[in-house]
Amino acid sequence: MKISMNRICKSFDKAEVIKSLDLEIQDNDFTTLLGPSGCGKTTILRMIAGLEKPDSGEIWFDDSCVFSDKNRINIPPEKRNIGFVFQDFALWPHLSVFENVAFGLRAKKDTVNIKERVNEALESVQLSEYKDRYPSQLSGGQQQRVGFARAIVTKPDCILFDEPLSALDAILREDMRLEMKGLIEKLNTTAVFVTHDQMEAMSMSDWIIVMNKGRIEQQGKPENIYQRPKTHFIANFIGKSNWVESDSMFRPETAALKKKDGYREFPAVVSGIDFLGEKYNLYLNVHGKRWTVESSSRYSVGAEVSVYVNEHDIVTI
Known part of the structure; x- marks a missing residue:
């Protein structure tokens, strides 16, 4: 399902949160809305779902209009055929895993073959053997899988994810990234994912929309x-940037500490060092600018080094 948002505006208490937004999400793509807290990404997600009403504009699902202030159209959430995976799992503590997944179907009175459909959803997230347990008896990762199974059991045209991995620890979060991406690919459906985590966005997405x-x-x-940021905000928000001038930068991993023919040389002084296991991060003073480069060797603070950068890796903004 393709999603189009045209000239969308939204304010809360007279504070404009979304400003005449035009946005398209392509059919069957995994699209991530990335940005800092308060940039409007979750508000966009909730407007797509019908949980928030825009002040103006239009929202289209393929060729069907689900919201238009001009034409007074506002299709309710339960009729948009959208799956939603929440940040806090939003599971009913008094219901079993099976009944949590079945809840949406029962609420819609869509109970034909409900047992088979719920079991199929649980099998897809590898939770069949946990169907009689309660949320309190599950780990964080298992609870998130229940939330995902509940979102897909209705066979939605699109699944929305509101920072679903933020409550998990770092190792589990990495495992769930791979698992969730794989499940979406198997379902062959449109997915919209909201996060402020750049690693999540980079590793999971077909397409990224950076909000500010x-x-x-x-x-x-x-x-x-990542490689060709168009604004200072993008360059600084995503990854690390070394600024050569006020309008040009390069990424740390593109630099070398050994001389290379055709590369520009920048004298520097080591001002700090981080050991990261497989490598070192060196913090450098380059004519008053602070740079970061990667190194396989340890250097002493105060050591003088030269940084070599290919002109093609320097991005002008």
Whole structure:
């Protein structure tokens, strides 16, 4: 399902959160809305779901209008055929895993073959043997899988994710990223994922839309967003940036500490060092600018080094 948002505006208490937004999410893509807290990404997600009403504009699912202030259209959430995976899992503590997954079907009075459909959803997230347990008897990762099974059991045209991994620890979060991406690919459905975590966005997405203060800063493939940022905000928000001038930068991993023909040389002094296991991060003073580069060797604070950068890796913004 393709989602189109046209000239969408939304304010809370006279504070404009979304500012005349035009946005398209392509059919069967895994699209991530990425940005800092308060940039409007969750508000966009909730407007797609019908949980928030825009002040103006239109929202289309393929060729069907689900919201239009001009034409007074506002299709309720339960009729939009959207799955929603919440940040806090939102499971009913008094219901078993089976009944939590079945809840949406029962609420819609869509109970034909309900047992088979719920069991199929639980099997897809590898929780069949836990169907009689209660949320308090599950780990965080298992609870998140229940939330995902509940979202897919209704066979939605699109699944929305509101920072679903933020409550998990770092190791489990990495495992769930791979698992969730794989499940979405198997379902062959449209997914919209909201996060402020750049690693999640880069590793999971087909397409990234970077938000800032209610507006789109840049959108594109993860590689393009990272390698060719279009604004200072993007360059500083995603990854690390070493600024050569006020309008040009390069990524730390593109630099070398050994001389290379055709590379620009920048004298620097080591001002700090982090040991990261497989490598070191060196913090450098380069004519008053603070740079970070990667190194396989340890250097002493105060050591003088040279940084070599290919001109093609320097991005002008």
